Amino acid sequence: MITNKNCIIRLSRYKNALYRLQALGFVKVFSDNLADSVGSTASQVRKDFSLFGISGNKKGGYQIDILLEKLNSILGKDQLQKVIVIGAGHIGSALMRYRGFEKEGIKILGGFDIDPAKINRNSVVPILPLEEVKAFIKAQGIKIAILAVPDIAAQQAVEMITGAGIKGVLNFAPLRLKDVEGCIINNVNLEIELENLIYFVNVEAKIK
Amino acid sequence: MITNKNCIIRLSRYKNALYRLQALGFVKVFSDNLADSVGSTASQVRKDFSLFGISGNKKGGYQIDILLEKLNSILGKDQLQKVIVIGAGHIGSALMRYRGFEKEGIKILGGFDIDPAKINRNSVVPILPLEEVKAFIKAQGIKIAILAVPDIAAQQAVEMITGAGIKGVLNFAPLRLKDVEGCIINNVNLEIELENLIYFVNVEAKIK
DNA sequence: ATCATATTGTTACTATTTTCACAATAACCA
DNA sequence: TGGTTATTGTGAAAATAGTAACAATATGAT
Ligand SMILES: NC(=O)c1ccc[n+]([C@@H]2O[C@H](COP(=O)([O-])OP(=O)(O)OC[C@H]3O[C@@H](n4cnc5c(N)ncnc54)[C@H](O)[C@@H]3O)[C@@H](O)[C@H]2O)c1
Ligand SMILES: NC(=O)c1ccc[n+]([C@@H]2O[C@H](COP(=O)([O-])OP(=O)(O)OC[C@H]3O[C@@H](n4cnc5c(N)ncnc54)[C@H](O)[C@@H]3O)[C@@H](O)[C@H]2O)c1
Numbered sequence: 001m002i003t004n005k006n007c008i009i010r011l012s013r014y015k016n017a018l019y020r021l022q023a024l025g026f027v028k029v030f031s032d033n034l035a036d037s038v039g040s041t042a043s044q045v046r047k048d049f050s051l052f053g054i055s056g057n058k059k060g061g062y063q064i065d066i067l068l069e070k071l072n073s074i075l076g077k078d079q080l081q082k083v084i085v086i087g088a089g090h091i092g093s094a095l096m097r098y099r100g101f102e103k104e105g106i107k108i109l110g111g112f113d114i115d116p117a118k119i120n121r122n123s124v125v126p127i128l129p130l131e132e133v134k135a136f137i138k139a140q141g142i143k144i145a146i147l148a149v150p151d152i153a154a155q156q157a158v159e160m161i162t163g164a165g166i167k168g169v170l171n172f173a174p175l176r177l178k179d180v181e182g183c184i185i186n187n188v189n190l191e192i193e194l195e196n197l198i199y200f201v202n203v204e205a206k207i208k
Numbered sequence: 209m210i211t212n213k214n215c216i217i218r219l220s221r222y223k224n225a226l227y228r229l230q231a232l233g234f235v236k237v238f239s240d241n242l243a244d245s246v247g248s249t250a251s252q253v254r255k256d257f258s259l260f261g262i263s264g265n266k267k268g269g270y271q272i273d274i275l276l277e278k279l280n281s282i283l284g285k286d287q288l289q290k291v292i293v294i295g296a297g298h299i300g301s302a303l304m305r306y307r308g309f310e311k312e313g314i315k316i317l318g319g320f321d322i323d324p325a326k327i328n329r330n331s332v333v334p335i336l337p338l339e340e341v342k343a344f345i346k347a348q349g350i351k352i353a354i355l356a357v358p359d360i361a362a363q364q365a366v367e368m369i370t371g372a373g374i375k376g377v378l379n380f381a382p383l384r385l386k387d388v389e390g391c392i393i394n395n396v397n398l399e400i401e402l403e404n405l406i407y408f409v410n411v412e413a414k415i416k
Numbered sequence: 417a418t419c420a421t422a423t424t425g426t427t428a429c430t431a432t433t434t435t436c437a438c439a440a441t442a443a444c445c446a
Numbered sequence: 447t448g449g450t451t452a453t454t455g456t457g458a459a460a461a462t463a464g465t466a467a468c469a470a471t472a473t474g475a476t
Contacts (some may be wrong), residue, residue, distance in 0.1 A: 090302035168409035201376035
């Protein structure tokens with residue numbers, strides 16, 4: 001079982017590139033085409049596929065539609081992925097208004113907030129009171145949540161939603177949440193992303 | 209010169225943890241304390257420090273204030289980091305309204321948009337017309353930009369701002385931008401982040 | 417039908433990253 | 447003061463990730 005995060009990210013990139021190639025009318029693809037479109041190497045592409053038992057045709061490359069089917073299945077794109085957002089503030093609202101997730105088969109079913117002023121049951125993605133989140137998760141069988149609450153509220157929120165059945169959290173609050181048994185917590189820490197970028201820009205500047 | 213991105217991310221985490229420890233009244237810290245607070249190992253902490261020539265005291269651990277000074281210097285936190293945002297839509301606005309960057313010494317000086325309706329020279333972070341971006345970058349000596357424009361606009365936007373002196377871009381558009389000589393492009397691809405999380409949640413579910 | 421060629425799939429190799437282990441030594445204690 | 451102990455700093459080992467090489471083979475050309 002593959003636990004290499006970068007490898008899975010590459011699979012997403014291959015998938016995206018394949019849709020583009022398909023839209024351009026291509027029916028098959030070679031490992032080096034695909035490598036070019038995602039900025040990788042042909043070896044890496046074949047190695048990645050090999051890890052998942054994906055095979056093509058000697059001299060014939062890979063048939064795009066079959067490849068897409070396999071990648072989509074690995075990535076869970078053969079079923080609609082239901083997601084909720086906790087915290088309907090700046091980031092939470094931006095995510096809920098974003099149309100890009102739907103064409104990726106990711107549907108945000110609702111947002112939840114403690115601030116009564118944020119509640120709106122009639123918006124495209126309804127914003128509901130936090131008290132309803134547990135029932136909602138259970139009723140809809142939701143596994144994935146995006147956490148966009150202030151950092152002081154994050155730990156408690158995670159415990160609440162994992163208690164109700166959430167198995168994966170994408171956390172935007174800039175702190176390390178305590179591991180929860182049976183739940184994967186991934187972080188999007190934009191402060192750290194920027195700090196990282198700044199470091200590498202400075203390093204480059206020093207070389208010259 | 210260290211090019212290991214994860215290592216630099218860990219430095220950011222150490223730094224953040226050290227501020228928390230300092231706020232709690234601690235003056236010195238041991239590698240295993242620090243490891244605990246960031247979810248790493250004592251060996252990893254000492255190795256990371258060793259790579260940057262940071263040393264502590266045998267049996268005495270590390271003095272937090274000195275350590276912070278060194279980490280801050282490595283991470284470029286000893287000077288204000290000026291940033292601009294291209295695209296004042298949902299994500300761009302959320303970022304510009306976010307107060308969290310300032311306490312990290314990161315200041316968003318302005319946003320730029322092609323849509324005249326978005327322009328607002330009087331908001332806390334002024335939103336200016338895109339035509340002014342080149343002059344602004346040069347006048348203010350800006351090196352870092354956050355790109356929050358629709359994907360079709362992203363490539364052209366990058367070329368424009370790198371031409372004016374931008375050396376690092378944090379790109380939110382879900383596509384691979386062509387490398388630009390002398391500029392580092394890091395991506396925050398939230399579709400892929402979610403896809404990744406979904407994969408690992410599914411894998412966990414299958415194990416059981 | 418045969419041959420030359422292009423491309424895969426996998427194994428072997430290399431590089432990078434993390435972990436381990438322990439000598440060196442500063443701090444503390446009796 | 448001398449001995450004991452806790453902790454660092456680092457080089458060696460292990461684990462992980464990525465690259466290269468090439469045998470196997472399907473395809474298309476003649
Ligand atoms: N906005 C950004 O650009 C940005 C950038 C980096 C990190 N972040 C992080 O993302 C998180 C959200 O940021 P934001 O700017 O959207 O903040 P925000 O204040 O705009 O929104 C937070 C929302 O969460 C709600 N909330 C508070 N406690 C809650 C709880 N227990 N349960 C449910 N909802 C709750 C609030 O009512 C508010 O609507 C924060 O942790 C912030 O540090 C934001
Ligand atoms: N909103 C999200 O939650 C979200 C999630 C994932 C990815 N993204 C990506 O982030 C980017 C921005 O998303 P958004 O939701 O903020 O979009 P948005 O449409 O709300 O905002 C985009 C803004 O960019 C401006 N713009 C267009 N072309 C421009 C140009 N050439 N120069 C300057 N400004 C220009 C538009 O006028 C608009 O104000 C997109 O690439 C999107 O795919 C957004």
